[in-house]
Amino acid sequence: MQPEAEDIDYRETAAVTEVHRAVQREHPEPGAGELEAPAWLIVLTMVLIGCAAFYLGAFSGGFSGNVFNERVGFIGADQAAGTGAASAPAAPETLAQLGKKVFAQNCVTCHQATGLGVPGSFPPLVQSDWVLGSPKRVSMIVLKGLQGPVHVKGQVFNGAMPAWGVNLTDKKIAAVLSYVRSEWGNKAGEITPDQVAAVRKAVAAHAEPWTEADLLAVPVEAAASPAAATSGTAVPAKK
Amino acid sequence: MKSTPLLFAGLFASFAVAWCAVIAIPQMQIGNLQPQVDEENADVYPVDISGLSEQGRQVYVAQGCGACHTQLIRDAHMGPDIQREWGARRTVARDYIYDTPVTLGSMRNGPDLSNVGAAKSEDSTRRYINDPRWLYLELYSPRSHEADSIMPPYRYLFKKRKISGEPSPEALPLTGANAVRSGYEVVPTAKARALVAFLLSLDKSHPLKEARATAPAAK
Amino acid sequence: MSAISTELPQNVLENAEAVRLEHIERVTIDRSARAPVLFFYASAVFWLLVQNALGLIASIKIQWPEFLSACPVLTYGRVVAAHGNIAVYGWASMAGLGTALWILARLCRVALPRPALPIIGGAVWNLGVVAGTLGILFGNGRVLPFLEFPKSAMLVLFLGYCLIAVWGIVIFLQRRPGEVFISTLYLVAALLWFPWLLAGSNTLLGWHGVHGVMQAVVGAWYAQNLLGVWLTALGLGTIYYFIPKVSGKPVYSASLAGLGFWAFIILSGWTGMQRLSGGPVPAWLVTVSISATIMLLIPVVIVMVNYLLTLRESFSLLNHSPTLRFAFFGALSYFVANVVFLIGSFRSVGAVTQFTWFGVAEDQLFINAFFSMAMFGAMYYIIPRLVVAEWLSGNLIRIHYWGAAYGFGMSIVMLLAAGVAQGSAQSVIRIGEGANPQADFMLSVSAMLPLLIGRVMAQVLLCIGNLVFAIHFALLLLRLGRPSADEPTLFGAKS
Numbered sequence: 008m009q010p011e012a013e014d015i016d017y018r019e020t021a022a023v024t025e026v027h028r029a030v031q032r033e034h035p036e037p038g039a040g041e042l043e044a045p046a047w048l049i050v051l052t053m054v055l056i057g058c059a060a061f062y063l064g065a066f067s068g069g070f071s072g073n074v075f076n077e078r079v080g081f082i083g084a085d086q087a088a089g090t091g092a093a094s095a096p097a098a099p100e101t102l103a104q105l106g107k108k109v110f111a112q113n114c115v116t117c118h119q120a121t122g123l124g125v126p127g128s129f130p131p132l133v134q135s136d137w138v139l140g141s142p143k144r145v146s147m148i149v150l151k152g153l154q155g156p157v158h159v160k161g162q163v164f165n166g167a168m169p170a171w172g173v174n175l176t177d178k179k180i181a182a183v184l185s186y187v188r189s190e191w192g193n194k195a196g197e198i199t200p201d202q203v204a205a206v207r208k209a210v211a212a213h214a215e216p217w218t219e220a221d222l223l224a225v226p227v228e229a230a231a232s233p234a235a236a237t238s239g240t241a242v243p244a245k246k
Numbered sequence: 247m248k249s250t251p252l253l254f255a256g257l258f259a260s261f262a263v264a265w266c267a268v269i270a271i272p273q274m275q276i277g278n279l280q281p282q283v284d285e286e287n288a289d290v291y292p293v294d295i296s297g298l299s300e301q302g303r304q305v306y307v308a309q310g311c312g313a314c315h316t317q318l319i320r321d322a323h324m325g326p327d328i329q330r331e332w333g334a335r336r337t338v339a340r341d342y343i344y345d346t347p348v349t350l351g352s353m354r355n356g357p358d359l360s361n362v363g364a365a366k367s368e369d370s371t372r373r374y375i376n377d378p379r380w381l382y383l384e385l386y387s388p389r390s391h392e393a394d395s396i397m398p399p400y401r402y403l404f405k406k407r408k409i410s411g412e413p414s415p416e417a418l419p420l421t422g423a424n425a426v427r428s429g430y431e432v433v434p435t436a437k438a439r440a441l442v443a444f445l446l447s448l449d450k451s452h453p454l455k456e457a458r459a460t461a462p463a464a465k
Numbered sequence: 466m467s468a469i470s471t472e473l474p475q476n477v478l479e480n481a482e483a484v485r486l487e488h489i490e491r492v493t494i495d496r497s498a499r500a501p502v503l504f505f506y507a508s509a510v511f512w513l514l515v516q517n518a519l520g521l522i523a524s525i526k527i528q529w530p531e532f533l534s535a536c537p538v539l540t541y542g543r544v545v546a547a548h549g550n551i552a553v554y555g556w557a558s559m560a561g562l563g564t565a566l567w568i569l570a571r572l573c574r575v576a577l578p579r580p581a582l583p584i585i586g587g588a589v590w591n592l593g594v595v596a597g598t599l600g601i602l603f604g605n606g607r608v609l610p611f612l613e614f615p616k617s618a619m620l621v622l623f624l625g626y627c628l629i630a631v632w633g634i635v636i637f638l639q640r641r642p643g644e645v646f647i648s649t650l651y652l653v654a655a656l657l658w659f660p661w662l663l664a665g666s667n668t669l670l671g672w673h674g675v676h677g678v679m680q681a682v683v684g685a686w687y688a689q690n691l692l693g694v695w696l697t698a699l700g701l702g703t704i705y706y707f708i709p710k711v712s713g714k715p716v717y718s719a720s721l722a723g724l725g726f727w728a729f730i731i732l733s734g735w736t737g738m739q740r741l742s743g744g745p746v747p748a749w750l751v752t753v754s755i756s757a758t759i760m761l762l763i764p765v766v767i768v769m770v771n772y773l774l775t776l777r778e779s780f781s782l783l784n785h786s787p788t789l790r791f792a793f794f795g796a797l798s799y800f801v802a803n804v805v806f807l808i809g810s811f812r813s814v815g816a817v818t819q820f821t822w823f824g825v826a827e828d829q830l831f832i833n834a835f836f837s838m839a840m841f842g843a844m845y846y847i848i849p850r851l852v853v854a855e856w857l858s859g860n861l862i863r864i865h866y867w868g869a870a871y872g873f874g875m876s877i878v879m880l881l882a883a884g885v886a887q888g889s890a891q892s893v894i895r896i897g898e899g900a901n902p903q904a905d906f907m908l909s910v911s912a913m914l915p916l917l918i919g920r921v922m923a924q925v926l927l928c929i930g931n932l933v934f935a936i937h938f939a940l941l942l943l944r945l946g947r948p949s950a951d952e953p954t955l956f957g958a959k960s
Contacts, residue, residue: 029849029850029853029855029953030488030491030492030495030850031488032953033491033710034710034711034712034713035487036571036572036574036646036710037646037648037705037706037709037710037715037716038644038646038709038715038716039644039646039647039709039715039716039717039718039719039722040715040716040717040718040719041718041719041720042717042718042774043718044718044720044721044724045770048721048766048767048770051762051763051766052763055759055760055762055763056760056763058759059756059757059759059760060756062752062755062756062759063752063753063756066748066749066752066755066812067748067749067752067753068747068748068749068752069749070747070749071275071747071749072272072274072275072276072339072747073456073747074747074748074749075321075336075338075339075456075457075745075746075747075748076321076336076748077748077751077752077812078321078323079748100453250637250638253650253653254657256727256730257653257654257657257658257730258657258661260730260731260734261658261661261662261665261734263734264733264734264735265665265734267735267753268682268686268734268735268737268738268750268753268754269665269669269682269683269686272679272682272746272747272750273675273679275747276677276678276679276746276747277675277676277677277679278676279677307606307607307608308604308605308606309537309540309542309543309604310540310541310542310543310545310546310606311542312542312608313541313542313545313546314541314542316820318743318744318745320743320744320816321743323816324742324743324812324815324816324819325743325816325819325891325892326891326892326893326894329894330894330905330906336745337744337745338745339677339678339745339746339747341745342677342678342745343676343677344676344677345677346674346676346680347607347608347609347680348608348677348678348680348681349608350678350681350741350744350745351820352610352740352820352824353820353821353822353824353825354820354821354887354891354909355527355910356906357903357906371901388530391903392903392907394907394910394911395530395907395910396527396528396530396910396914397530398526398530398531398534398540398541399530399531399534400534400540401534401535402535402536402537
């Protein structure tokens with residue numbers, strides 16, 4: 008509502024000049040001039056936008072909902088510094104740690120927690136050439152199983168080892184093999200899931216469990232796989 | 247600026263775009279996270295707490311503990327949270343999916359509490375903390391543990407009563423300036439028990455794919 | 466002293482009759498606004514005193530933990546929460562709403578329709594603050610900063626707010642045709658943004674609840690928007706009004722002001738996530754807020770340019786005019802607040818200053834040094850026009866000014882220092898391995914305590930200054946002021 012001249016209580020008008028001195032001495036309501044922006048302000052604006060854009064580009068972690076560490080992807084940062092940066096979802100544990108769980112769930116009934124097996128029934132894994140030797144041969148054993156007599160550390164075992172390739176993934180097989188090759192004083196290198204995958208592919212056509220002769224016919228490949236860890240999997244600690 | 251509809255539209259658009267960018271999009275990314283499940287080991291993390299621990303969370307909120315204590319662990323390059331053994335790894339969104347309300351806190355006048363209830367190794371410098379008796383005494387009289395502590399005593403969470411028959415197994419071992427008259431004992435009330443149960447349920451150290459454990463191996 | 470300025474071409478008033486009608490118009494507007502604005506101001510001053518008392522209690526408890534520790538209603542966590550919420554919802558919002566309604570009425574040249582309804586709105590709002598405070602003190606508080614009131618209290622606040630703010634919008638819609646002054650833009654923006662903010666956040670926390678860390682995300686966004694848009698827009702609009710009004714000079718550049726306004730509105734909503742820096746939220750969210758805060762310097766600098774260049778020939782007025790001095794203090798503090806906030810946002814700095822008193826200082830720079838001082842300036846101008854009497858004593862105003870300036874200033878400096886001391890001590894582990902980790906943590910506590918004593922002293926000064934102001938204001942309400950005269954109550958004799 009804007010006060011029209013007729014609506015005003017004119018008895019007020021005398022009071023206005025007498026009483027409302029504050030209103031009378033006020034400046035008019037403010038207005039604005041039209042002076043132009045100083046040049047330095049424009050430069051500052053450009054600089055700030057540039058800084059903001061750089062910061063956004065450097066520290067956004069790909070705008071992913073899984074990246075909590077802003078240094079992932081930062082130009083020049085050392086990603087392998089082991090500060091906990093998670094670039095790709097890495098395995099939460101080493102291969103051997105997973106292998107220990109796989110062993111406990113699948114292998115321990117026969118080969119025992121000590122890895123010593125049961126004399127006469129189930130062969131030992133401790134210091135066994137089958138375990139410490141050719142990665143390909145031991146992968147074949149786990150993938151397809153073993154039947155018939157087999158010589159382990161001078162003793163003969165005549166049992167039947169089931170084919171674990173049906174129920175276990177390449178990763179789990181690689182894990183359990185890495186575990187047994189580094190446990191109980193065994194010292195042989197890791198076996199990677201890729202190696203197991205390659206063996207699985209190579210023997211895909213073979214349906215039956217192996218015999219000892221089948222395994223011995225497989226040439227032993229050159230020097231055991233290097234013990235150096237690839238990114239994401241540390242060398243398992245010794246007991 | 248003469249046009250009212252343009253002004254209102256501009257204001258609303260600015261608000262809405264910002265809201266979408268910083269609320270709606272994160273909600274899509276982290277608003278509906280599920281616990282991490284490892285079928286082989288029947289391992290689910292995190293699990294929702296209930297019962298006494300959940301009541302304890304309400305006591306924690308009602309006492310305003312978040313005014314001095316946080317519950318989040320930062321990356322090593324942001325601070326020595328992990329080095330201080332406040333946690334084995336940084337915390338991520340999945341750690342808090344069952345926390346209602348989420349008590350991240352905003353001040354560290356006191357230590358971080360994310361992993362009070364986590365298992366501690368024998369040589370951990372914080373191995374005293376996941377002991378309910380230690381926690382009761384800390385609540386009753388923080389200065390009995392640390393002479394210069396600025397944590398207020400929460401005596402009203404306890405009650406002093408006459409010993410009837412056998413002393414209660416929950417009675418606090420008070421000595422020195424805190425000692426009570428012979429024949430009397432101090433025991434925790436239900437609120438104190440709930441609060442301690444809540445604190446002991448705090449464990450955000452379980453490994454998660456998006457946050458690797460970085461606890462220092464060397465001791 | 467001449468009442469007319471000939472600096473503004475569009476307001477050259479040679480005709481005495483036109484002058485007289487303009488005065489009558491202002492008087493009519495003031496009379497329509499008198500009851501609601503005085504009610505808001507009285508509520509605000511009441512809450513100011515309550516907030517000061519709670520803040521002092523909290524500071525004493527840090528130094529002396531047993532102080533009032535037997536009483537669960539006054540436990541530290543609850544007192545601190547109540548203090549912060551009353552500061553924003555009780556003192557700041559009420560003062561801001563009163564000032565906004567008066568300035569809008571004057572600029573749009575529309576008297577407040579139906580003054581009874583904003584008063585009802587104010588009463589409902591006060592009820593919400595009371596309910597919220599009692600909720601916190603009796604254990605029903607929530608956890609997020611500035612959202613500790615129980616959700617029912619927030620709902621009451623929302624209802625009260627709507628009853629008040631709708632009149633501001635109505636005034637704006639009925640304004641006289643012509644160019645819209647920059648203050649009007651800021652005040653209307655604030656009046657619209659706040660209910661959207663309140664609704665857009667509180668529904669996501671109280672009714673259609675988000676889970677887990679998203680609660681903290683919503684909370685951080687809300688807290689920053691509360692300080693950085695709601696209070697800031699009200700404060701900027703107020704200072705944009707009083708600097709040219711008291712000095713009689715036009716604002717330096719309208720187009721710059723408009724640019725600054727839109728940059729501020731577009732960017733401010735994106736800030737806030739730096740409060741969660743290092744926390745369990747995706748890194749990009751924090752980075753986006755930091756980038757927005759960098760760019761937010763642009764409107765901040767524009768606003769400062771306008772303020773300083775508007776005053777360029779009138780700095781001597783700062784010696785005499787309480788309104789101008791308080792408002793100018795607020796303006797400078799606005800710049801400092803934003804610079805400190807930006808510095809604290811960077812992760813490398815935040816790694817040290819997070820979770821320390823530094824964050825408290827950042828909030829206080831906005832709420833106290835910038836907004837509260839601007840509101841004091843506004844109140845010193847507006848109240849005489851509503852009660853039709855002048856402030857009783859320039860000395861009382863002087864006491865308030867120095868109490869507030871030193872009180873806020875020293876408090877903030879001490880908090881910044883304590884935060885840096887605390888954070889630096891916490892960011893490295895000093896003691897040897899195997900030693901008691903508590904001892905190392907206590908190094909940060911012992912670093913901050915002496916500086917916080919300085920803060921207690923500052924708060925005492927503040928309490929004194931504000932108490933003097935409250936008494937001075939009460940005297941005016943009781944019709945014990947100086948009669949309206951040719952000279953307003955100034956700091957000293959005008960040259």
